[in-house]
Amino acid sequence: MEREFLALNTLKPKGLLSTLVQTFPQNLMKKVLYLSLFMVLLSTASKAQFLVTGGIDLIKSDFNGVGQKIQLGTDLNYFVAKKFSVSAGFEFWTAGSPSVTVGARFYPIRPVFIRMRGLIGENDVAFGLGYGLGLTDRIRLEVMGDYYLIDSEAALRVGLAYRFGR
Numbered sequence: 001m002e003r004e005f006l007a008l009n010t011l012k013p014k015g016l017l018s019t020l021v022q023t024f025p026q027n028l029m030k031k032v033l034y035l036s037l038f039m040v041l042l043s044t045a046s047k048a049q050f051l052v053t054g055g056i057d058l059i060k061s062d063f064n065g066v067g068q069k070i071q072l073g074t075d076l077n078y079f080v081a082k083k084f085s086v087s088a089g090f091e092f093w094t095a096g097s098p099s100v101t102v103g104a105r106f107y108p109i110r111p112v113f114i115r116m117r118g119l120i121g122e123n124d125v126a127f128g129l130g131y132g133l134g135l136t137d138r139i140r141l142e143v144m145g146d147y148y149l150i151d152s153e154a155a156l157r158v159g160l161a162y163r164f165g166r
Helices: 002-009 013-042
Strands: 049-060 071-081 084-093 099-109 112-120 124-134 139-148 153-165
Touching: 049 139, 071 099, 071 153, 084 112, 112 139
Parallel strands: none
Antiparallel strands: 049 071, 049 153, 071 084, 084 099, 099 112, 112 124, 124 139, 139 153
16 A cells, blocks of 8 residues: 555656546546446336447548458447437457447437447547438448547448337
8 A cells, every 4th residue: 555655656747647648548438338328227128229230441541451450340229319329339350359339329310420439448439420321211321430539540431220129
């Protein structure tokens, strides 16, 4: 205990700021996860509507060449309200380890949506804007752009979504 106290007292302001910046994404991810779980628990299952999505990044700002770094993702969205869903899923890269995602979508004007996702494992937060083109009453083609805050990267993604429930 005394050793930990001494270590904290010897931190220089620059070192303390660096430590806070490094732990911020992890703390944010935990808060996003807890908030999402809380919202799902408060919603009623009798009116449940789900959306399963899967997509691939066509291009990303850290592009190194065709096939050098492929990113795939899948999500399960649960609609808490007519225009708002919470989601959880996975992201996979050909280079690097997979991440768990927790996020939300807001549909200000259908079929346009705004999304936010926390990537646990990659320790990043992505904000995006997308459009869902209805192919059938349950299947949509989705195109979206994402911006990753921590890595300062942008991506263009295309995917399919399947709605089930109510």
